[in-house]
Amino acid sequence: MKFSARNQIKGIVKAIHEGVVNSEVVIEIANGVEITSIITKSSVEALGLEVGKPAYAVVKASNVMVAVD
Structure with a gap:
């Protein structure tokens, strides 16, 4: 599995x-x-997602905002 998105979080x-x-x-x-x-x-069905199974959160965004109090 290869993605152009750099943020692949297992x-x-x-x-x-x-x-x-x-x-x-x-x-x-x-x-x-x-x-x-x-x-x-x-x-969900096509990926076979089920509670307890591993999956990746793949984040691809042109902007990520940062904030502070």
């Missing part, structure tokens, strides 16, 4: 909240650290 699927069309997928990338993504329900 984790474990912690939860999948299925909707009618889209699903919310929560990937735990470290103890207590999660990334959540909204993808189509058909993509």
